[in-house]
Amino acid sequence: MNTIAQxxxxxxxxxxxxxxxxxxxYQLDAWRPYFERLRNEDPVHYQADSPFGxxxxxxxxxxxVAVDSNHQDxxxxxxxxxxxxxDETPFEMFIAMDPPKHDVQRRAVQPVVAPKNLADMExxxxxxxxxxxxxxxxGETFDWVDxxxxxxxxxxxxxxxxxxxEDRHKLTYWSDMxxxxxxxxxxxxxxxxxxxxxxxxxxxxxxLWHSRGEDSGSFDLISLLKRDPHTxxxxxxxMEFLGNILLLIVGGNDTTRNSATGGILALNQNPAEYEKLRxxxxxxxxxxxxxxxxxxxxxxxRRTATRDIEFKGKQIKKGDKVVMWYLxxxxxxxxIEHANSFIIDRENPRHHMSFGFGIHRCMGNRLAEMQLRIxxxxxxxxxxxxxxxxxxxxxxxxxVRGYTSLPVRLHAL
Amino acid sequence: MPTITLIEFSGQQHTIDAESGxxxxxxxxxxxxxxxxxxxxxxCACGTCHCFIEDQWSNAAGDTNALExxxxxxxxxxxxxxxxxCQIDVSADMDGMVVxxxxxxx
Numbered sequence: 181m182n183t184i185a186q187x188x189x190x191x192x193x194x195x196x197x198x199x200x201x202x203x204x205x206y207q208l209d210a211w212r213p214y215f216e217r218l219r220n221e222d223p224v225h226y227q228a229d230s231p232f233g234x235x236x237x238x239x240x241x242x243x244x245v246a247v248d249s250n251h252q253d254x255x256x257x258x259x260x261x262x263x264x265x266x267d268e269t270p271f272e273m274f275i276a277m278d279p280p281k282h283d284v285q286r287r288a289v290q291p292v293v294a295p296k297n298l299a300d301m302e303x304x305x306x307x308x309x310x311x312x313x314x315x316x317x318x319g320e321t322f323d324w325v326d327x328x329x330x331x332x333x334x335x336x337x338x339x340x341x342x343x344x345x346e347d348r349h350k351l352t353y354w355s356d357m358x359x360x361x362x363x364x365x366x367x368x369x370x371x372x373x374x375x376x377x378x379x380x381x382x383x384x385x386x387x388l389w390h391s392r393g394e395d396s397g398s399f400d401l402i403s404l405l406k407r408d409p410h411t412x413x414x415x416x417x418x419m420e421f422l423g424n425i426l427l428l429i430v431g432g433n434d435t436t437r438n439s440a441t442g443g444i445l446a447l448n449q450n451p452a453e454y455e456k457l458r459x460x461x462x463x464x465x466x467x468x469x470x471x472x473x474x475x476x477x478x479x480x481x482r483r484t485a486t487r488d489i490e491f492k493g494k495q496i497k498k499g500d501k502v503v504m505w506y507l508x509x510x511x512x513x514x515x516i517e518h519a520n521s522f523i524i525d526r527e528n529p530r531h532h533m534s535f536g537f538g539i540h541r542c543m544g545n546r547l548a549e550m551q552l553r554i555x556x557x558x559x560x561x562x563x564x565x566x567x568x569x570x571x572x573x574x575x576x577x578x579x580v581r582g583y584t585s586l587p588v589r590l591h592a593l
Numbered sequence: 594m595p596t597i598t599l600i601e602f603s604g605q606q607h608t609i610d611a612e613s614g615x616x617x618x619x620x621x622x623x624x625x626x627x628x629x630x631x632x633x634x635x636x637c638a639c640g641t642c643h644c645f646i647e648d649q650w651s652n653a654a655g656d657t658n659a660l661e662x663x664x665x666x667x668x669x670x671x672x673x674x675x676x677x678x679c680q681i682d683v684s685a686d687m688d689g690m691v692v693x694x695x696x697x698x699x
Contacts, residue, residue: 249638249660283666294669295697530632530641537638539663546699 190214195222200237200505200578201230201262203366206479207576212520215239215508224492231366232262235482235501236494239508241515241533243492247483247504248537251278254483254502256540261579262482262503263364266371269378271423275431275540285424286543288408292340292401293544301339305551308335309558316590321569324586328555329440336551337432342400343388354381355433358426365579381429382422389415401428430580435477436548438582440555441572442475443467445586446522448568453524461560467524468552473532474522479507479581481536507581509533565591595688599644601628602696611683617654617692618642618679628694635679640664641698645674646681650690654681670695 187204188197190213198214205211218225218239225237238244247254259265260276274285291297312331316322330352338348357377360369385402392402405411405424415421447454457463483502488495496502510532511519517526535542542548559566572586594610599621601607609624611617621629621642630641637660646654654676657665661680665671678692 245633245636245638249636251663279663279666283663286667287669290667290669293699295699528634530630531634532632535632535639537633537636539667541639541667543699546697 190217195225196228198225199227199230200508201227201232201235201366201503203576203578206578206581207574209574211479211507212511215505215511219508219512224494226494231362232264233501235262235503236496237508238502238504239512241509241512244504244506244509244533245537247491247502248481248533248540251539253486253489255486256282256483258484260481260483260540261359261364262480262501263361263366266361266363268375270419271426272417272420273423273427275427276423279539282539284408284410288411289401289404289424289428290543292399292404293547295546297399298547298550301547302550302554304339305336306554306558308332309554313558313562318563318590318592321587321589324444324566324588325437325441325572325583326585329437329583332440332551332555333433333437336436336547337429340401340428340432341388342392342398342402347384350380350384351429351433352437353377354426355429358430359434359577359580365577367575367577367580378422378426381425382418385421385425386415386418389421431542432544432547434580434582435542436551438477438580439472439475439548439552441583441586442477443471443552443556444566444588445568445572445583446471446474447566450522453522454565456524457556457560458564461557463524464553464556464560465549466526466529468549468556469529469532470522470524470526471552472534472548473510473516473529475581476507476510476534477581478534479578480505481540504536506533506536562593563590564593567591595683595685595690597683597687597690597692599626599628599692599694601626601694611687613683613685615683616679617644617681617683618677620683621678626694628698629678630698631679633679637661637664637677637680640667640677642678643668643670643695643698644676644678645672645693645695646676647674647691647693650687650692653684653686653690668695668699670697 223240228234238247255278256276274282334348334352337351338345354377357374360367480503485496485498485500487498513519535545567589569587569589573584575582597611598608607626611620618631632641633639661677665675
């Protein structure tokens with residue numbers, strides 16, 4: 181993937197040469213015209229040759245909903261990213277399982293993010309957001325990703341796992357390592373470093389598992405897994421244990437982290453929207469959904485066809501990789517009005533696909549929305565402007581759509 | 594026009610003149626009944642239009658299909674009476690139907 185070849189011209193290149201698995205499209209933020217062309221000219225697109233092997237791209241909103249809702253024909257096994265599992269880390273995680281195993285494992289952990297438990301967490305989240313924001317320097321340039329986005333989401337994740345608070349930075353590191361290799365999503369993490377990191381992650385969580393009381397009654401993710409009869413012995417199956425831990429780490433971390441950064445960028449690029457927000461803080465909940473759509477923190481999810489199937493006039497063969505590009509569906513004008521604009525007071529802002537659809541739909545969506553809502557409520561209490569000072573640095577990945585840095589400067593109210 | 598009463602978790606009642614041929618979800622949205630999100634817009638793909646249909650109305654509301662079953666299966670608050678309101682087409686024989694809404698949608 182670290183090719184120095186130039187990106188093909190999005191409008192004049194042959195359709196067969198449009199390879200949306202090229203992670204540079206996301207790192208360089210150049211993806212828009214390529215997906216627009218696919219949506220218009222070849223919405224179910226076969227890519228015969230890519231670093232990840234051949235794959236189908238599903239690019240229209242409605243078609244993605246159809247694939248995502250059809251788990252019989254489009255399986256989540258063995259993995260849900262474009263790159264195949266590596267032999268040395270054959271993880272098993274419920275996002276990459278079909279029913280019935282998926283259902284019982286997901287049900288075990290779902291209570292932690294049920295909205296009625298979230299209400300109990302709101303005060304804690306708010307106090308942490310306040311502490312983070314009150315410690316930021318006003319009038320100096322600093323990195324929003326490091327000081328706010330990572331800090332906030334890692335604290336939340338440590339709470340969800342009841343993970344040692346002082347070691348919480350490791351969660352971010354493991355999350356980045358889990359998704360960062362070239363083979364999985366076109367990233368640039370070193371494979372040996374990744375193996376060492378994941379080994380450390382497994383050892384740490386295994387220790388945590390054994391030290392946690394059997395019936396603590398607490399609602400952290402480890403206690404929930406221990407308590408549910410379907411998952412009580414999961415730690416005896418290291419690849420399944422680690423897989424599910426990583427799923428919860430990546431799901432609860434990468435995603436909200438990058439939306440917490442993306443919102444700042446989107447408002448800076450759309451000053452009229454920032455003005456609307458300043459005039460009316462009641463727009464925050466709708467704006468949060470719009471930020472999550474605009475950011476689309478996970479660009480794709482992959483399925484594998486379980487049989488030969490005709491889909492929108494194309495012949496998909498059993499075993500073919502079928503990649504649903506949420507990033508493209510979220511910018512499909514036929515499903516979302518003015519999809520390429522960032523509009524904080526949309527009529528129906530929740531109608532987006534960043535959380536996916538069907539049985540694998542994001543479990544933590546309400547927690548993510550709550551964290552971002554509180555973040556913005558508290559930002560608006562303190563700062564008239566979070567000014568972006570330079571271009572962000574973006575993650576090289578076709579899966580995680582994120583930022584490694586965003587220099588900003590705060591202006592007091 | 595069948596009259597349908599939707600009851601929020603708080604107990605707040607909303608009686609609407611529903612339009613036959615449209616889904617229960619769409620009728621609730623058109624009448625601004627809070628407590629139904631319908632993120633996917635009616636594709637049985639998100640589970641955020643969850644509701645409970647009282648026993649005596651279950652025949653009128655019809656059966657669930659496999660997809661609806663699997664979406665309902667993801668709800669921690671699923672009951673026997675659980676349905677996705679986007680999968681219920683309102684008809685004349687639903688006149689007087691009572692629908693309860695859950696504490697939360699997710």
